[in-house]
Amino acid sequence: xxxxxxxxxxxxxxxxxxxxxxxxxxxxxxxxxxxxxxxxxxxxxxxxxxxxxxxxxxxxxxxxxxxxxxxxxxxxxxxxxxxxxxxxxxxxxxxxxxxxxxxxxxxxxxxxxxxxxxxxxxxxxxxxxxxxxxxxxxxxxxxxxxxxxxxxxxxxxxxxxxxxxxxxxxxxxxxxxxxxxxxxxxxxxxxxxxxxxxxxxxxxxxxxxxxxxxxxxxxxxxxxxxxxxxxxxxxxxxxxxxxxxxxxxxxxxxxxxxxxxxxxxxxxxxxxxxxxxxxxxxxxxxxxxxxxxxxxxxxxxxxxxxxxxxxxxxxxxxxxxxxxxx
Amino acid sequence: xxxxxxxxxxxxxxxxxxxxxxxxxxxxxxxxxxxxxxxxxxxxxxxxxxxxxxxxxxxxxxxxxxxxxxxxxxxxxxxxxxxxxxxxxxxxxxxxxxxxxxxxxxxxxxxxxxxxxxxxxxxxxxxxxxxxxxxxxxxxxxxxxxxxxxxxxxxxxxxxxxxxxxxxxxxxxxxxxxxxxxxxxxxxxxxxxxxxxxxxxxxxxxxxxxxxxxxxxxxxxxxxxxxxxxxxxxxxxxxxxxxxxxxxxxxxxxxxxxxxxxxxxxxxxxxxxxxxxxxxxxxxxxxxxxxxxxxxxxxxxxxxxxxxxxxxxxxxxxxxxxxxxxxxxxxxxxxxxxxxxxxxxxxxxxxxxxxxxxxxxxxxxxxxxxxxxxxxxxxxxxxxxxxxxxxxxxxxxxxxxxxxxxxxxxxxxxxxxxxxxxxxxxxxxxxxxxxxxxxx
Numbered sequence: 001x002x003x004x005x006x007x008x009x010x011x012x013x014x015x016x017x018x019x020x021x022x023x024x025x026x027x028x029x030x031x032x033x034x035x036x037x038x039x040x041x042x043x044x045x046x047x048x049x050x051x052x053x054x055x056x057x058x059x060x061x062x063x064x065x066x067x068x069x070x071x072x073x074x075x076x077x078x079x080x081x082x083x084x085x086x087x088x089x090x091x092x093x094x095x096x097x098x099x100x101x102x103x104x105x106x107x108x109x110x111x112x113x114x115x116x117x118x119x120x121x122x123x124x125x126x127x128x129x130x131x132x133x134x135x136x137x138x139x140x141x142x143x144x145x146x147x148x149x150x151x152x153x154x155x156x157x158x159x160x161x162x163x164x165x166x167x168x169x170x171x172x173x174x175x176x177x178x179x180x181x182x183x184x185x186x187x188x189x190x191x192x193x194x195x196x197x198x199x200x201x202x203x204x205x206x207x208x209x210x211x212x213x214x215x216x217x218x219x220x221x222x223x224x225x226x227x228x229x230x231x232x233x234x235x236x237x238x239x240x241x242x243x244x245x246x247x248x249x250x251x252x253x254x255x256x257x258x259x260x261x262x263x264x265x266x267x268x269x270x271x272x273x274x275x276x277x278x279x280x281x282x283x284x285x286x287x288x289x290x291x292x293x294x295x296x297x298x299x300x301x302x303x304x305x306x307x308x309x310x311x312x313x314x315x316x317x318x319x320x321x322x323x324x325x326x
Numbered sequence: 327x328x329x330x331x332x333x334x335x336x337x338x339x340x341x342x343x344x345x346x347x348x349x350x351x352x353x354x355x356x357x358x359x360x361x362x363x364x365x366x367x368x369x370x371x372x373x374x375x376x377x378x379x380x381x382x383x384x385x386x387x388x389x390x391x392x393x394x395x396x397x398x399x400x401x402x403x404x405x406x407x408x409x410x411x412x413x414x415x416x417x418x419x420x421x422x423x424x425x426x427x428x429x430x431x432x433x434x435x436x437x438x439x440x441x442x443x444x445x446x447x448x449x450x451x452x453x454x455x456x457x458x459x460x461x462x463x464x465x466x467x468x469x470x471x472x473x474x475x476x477x478x479x480x481x482x483x484x485x486x487x488x489x490x491x492x493x494x495x496x497x498x499x500x501x502x503x504x505x506x507x508x509x510x511x512x513x514x515x516x517x518x519x520x521x522x523x524x525x526x527x528x529x530x531x532x533x534x535x536x537x538x539x540x541x542x543x544x545x546x547x548x549x550x551x552x553x554x555x556x557x558x559x560x561x562x563x564x565x566x567x568x569x570x571x572x573x574x575x576x577x578x579x580x581x582x583x584x585x586x587x588x589x590x591x592x593x594x595x596x597x598x599x600x601x602x603x604x605x606x607x608x609x610x611x612x613x614x615x616x617x618x619x620x621x622x623x624x625x626x627x628x629x630x631x632x633x634x635x636x637x638x639x640x641x642x643x644x645x646x647x648x649x650x651x652x653x654x655x656x657x658x659x660x661x662x663x664x665x666x667x668x669x670x671x672x673x674x675x676x677x678x679x680x681x682x683x684x685x686x687x688x689x690x691x692x693x694x695x696x697x698x699x700x701x702x703x704x705x706x707x708x709x710x711x712x713x714x715x716x717x718x719x720x721x722x723x724x725x726x727x728x729x730x731x732x733x734x735x736x737x738x739x740x741x742x743x744x745x746x747x748x749x750x751x752x753x754x755x756x757x758x759x760x761x762x763x764x765x766x
Contacts, residue, residue: 001539001542001543002539002576003538003542003584005574006577006581007576007580021646028735041461042604043566043569043570044568044570045570046570046574113543130720133736141734170394188696188699189696190696190699193699220624220628221624221627221631223666223693223696224628224630224631225409225634225636226696228631228632229408229410229636230608232408233410247587259756260756261673261674261755262623262624264756265756270445270446271619272443272444272619272623273619273620274618274620274621275617275619275620276620276624278618278620278621279623279624282621283597286542286598289342289602289603290628290632293569293603294606309599310599312599313565313599316565316566317565317566317569319566320566320572321567321570
């Protein structure tokens, strides 16, 4: 029976964003990451182009984190006190990019200084040639203080700077513009709030091909369905031609999944939860896979085993299936 | 394709007799279009119209239900490609596979363990749905014995896996009376015999093909033999191929009302990643090789999440919940009425063994951060909830603890609640026990 396959013809497409600049481009990166550019829903190769594959970044910290699952601490134990070594280790296990989160305080409990933050970022850039995403601690004033210093000290590297929210976007956007960086714009799981922030950023004059949006997500079991549907709606809107949603999406399934009780706690939990380490890796991997299929372009993970599984899935999904009728 | 109210109206008697309970035939037609009434409420509709309307109102993806003693698992009847467009209705059945070449003890142990398995997620008890028995032995007797073993170990629905009709026949005979299993399955060479077996045993039948045209051909031929309860298997281990197949089949059924592909999809994912994709991307039955709680638990949770109705977040009743028999010295903890938020907080407090009053505010079923961003969880609302309860007369000292994510509300809340000591708790529920022990 001949079948005429219904193909969606989309007028819009996702913008292409480049992370990292090589020596020829004014930076020192040995590889770049290009995301976005697709003209169809995730992995629908039969009706559009997907010029760039989604990528996986590994999250590292500027110092030993206080609140990470003991499983993760054990995994990275050898490098956890040295961000440069950690970045190198992340590159060795196959990450496409590094996501460095700066802490609010240093290990002695003193507020993180811009000088220390800059020194850490420089050490990471030296240790690994991968593109770098730098997030502040998540408090807008401190973020502004640290990220401006980092942006200025790394001019031309085309870092992605975050987290840019409605409260603090002005400062970060301005410094990204002045120093040739990209920003990640985070909005709280809502299509309209995401659009609104993108409009504000665009109004400041930063070209949208230097903006990645982070629509925020929840972990599996902790609200993933909200983030999942917001991502599907944003991507549909982008393909329908809504310019302010046509940005690649970055999500942080590693951060979300590893703060759940399922990943953090190994004792005193129900037996029906199964093996702790396996469960925690599965939690992160499954959160990431669900979001990948909802349109994620950059997935930030924490565990090398999840990274491996998600990279394999991306490779499989990026191969256009050889189906007779397609 | 669903008809509009006006199209339905043209098929009605148009006499406005009111016997259906509506003032006009047009009003009745509108209700029919919205699927809020049954056509049988009209005593005068012609046979011809009944047939036409029945065809148009048949769901684009057939509902297929597997039944056994006291259990039923349904797949199909879906109406959208993306869950936000309406909702996904019938959660895919999760089946655990056993192979008839395994030892009887191993088969029984695996099935018993999976059959007993229950995991609690936000107050809902989740279980697997049934078992698939695969004939690797090539021996009808061995297969029949494995089916009987499965029936001894579990009463849940079964899927019988073999392309050999003589083996399937032996397996079907080993089932109990009145149950409807799923045969997996039919292909180009065996479909006729398999269809006859499905007919005879009132079983559902899966068609297996990597290409959609063959799948459509097979379902048409089998329907021609009178078997309507079918499923389609994309027969691939690749993620990309499965995603493409499932998406096109769903689109053909929903957008083109193409009946030959309007059936639930059954998949045998090769690993956890493929099973994850199957749940979010359109499978109706998912058969997994291994029974491992660390995989089954997240799969069941994902299924629950994806199939939550986006219009109706699961909420709990706002109000004061007493945990661990709180006395007057126990603190008042504040949270929202989103079920996941409530259960995360309540579980942690309960687990800490320390008493507390949990004040659940009406935040329209949103989590703390989302509700705060949407203006549904502010100092005014929290104060109103506290004042609306009799907590002020029950506790001393009057201590109220805000979720760490909304620390910013503490100043305002102090103004709204004079006489209360406003504290800021941790951001994540998992840190509550430590907070209760050390900070209070």
